[in-house]
């Protein structure tokens with residue numbers, strides 16, 4: 001944390017940042033931020049701009065009953081809410097049945113047709129046949145929330161297709177609640193994951209996996225993925241391996257909290273559900289082991305624009321506010337491969353800058369009091 005800094009933005013870049021040791025060019029617009037904290041634009045590490053809260057409409061019904069047009073219209077609103085909440089970048093982890101529509105959403109934002117965050121996208125995500133929903137009955141096959149591919153050849157073809165359509169990275173479900181018993185078990189073999197990493201990395205991209213079981217987390221880590229999403233049942237052995245192999249964890253604390261609350265848990269009144277107690281323990285174990293922690297809430301399960309919920313929960317579950325702020329900025333940027341462009345207030349980086357009232361490093365709730373939003377040098381909100 002620095003005091004008294006001046007940041008000079010020219011076009012879409014940060015031209016200078018630091019104490020007032022440089023002269024401002026004539027005609028510079030000056031925005032005073034007394035009593036506020038200037039930060040790099042926040043980076044949401046796990047969003048689904050094509051989903052909206054499950055207590056409004058269940059995931060199944062969103063995938064099965066909402067038209068693609070409706071889902072796109074919703075995503076436009078979600079993108080705006082996200083940006084104005086200070087999240088200037090999202091890593092979006094799959095359209096969940098809306099095919100490649102994230103490509104068009106991203107392009108519409110880049111062309112200035114609508115306002116929204118910088119998007120890093122995965123398009124459809126990849127699942128093993130039989131593992132993913134919606135699941136209707138043994139006789140009734142529906143459209144799926146992701147692309148099914150099995151075996152190395154099919155995986156290679158699906159990965160290359162998604163890259164061709166515009167995927168910036170690939171998401172694979174390394175485990176899921178298979179079949180009808182709703183029990184999470186590993187899906188892809190180690191060999192399949194390893195081949196996927198080889199193909200993806202040779203295209204200059206990264207693989208991220210959904211995994212909650214220790215076995216799937218272990219396979220993914222050894223295969224060389226970039227991040228593991230959720231990681232609910234991570235053990236000390238798995239977290240040590242992740243640290244050793246520089247695989248980051250995106251814990252998505254808000255997803256679990258939201259779903260349990262939709263199911264009737266009254267937080268602060270009812271007893272803490274076992275799932276929350278277990279999640280706190282595994283998150284604290286990951287922290288203690290020194291695993292790199294990304295900030296990503298699985299937003300879409302809960303409301304877009306409420307992304308800060310995850311940052312508050314990370315603090316509540318035992319992480320220092322300053323470390324949470326780093327996760328949401330420089331750490332996410334570095335882990336996602338964008339550290340030379342965003343995530344820091346630094347000369348030559350893109351001008352993605354926000355300000356909030358007060359100091360979020362002493363009270364994380366201040367991160368919600370957004371007064372200034374600049375993305376790519378364009379001002380979207382100012383005090």
Ligand SMILES: [Zn+2]
Pocket residue numbers: 046047048093298
């Ligand atoms: Zn997700």
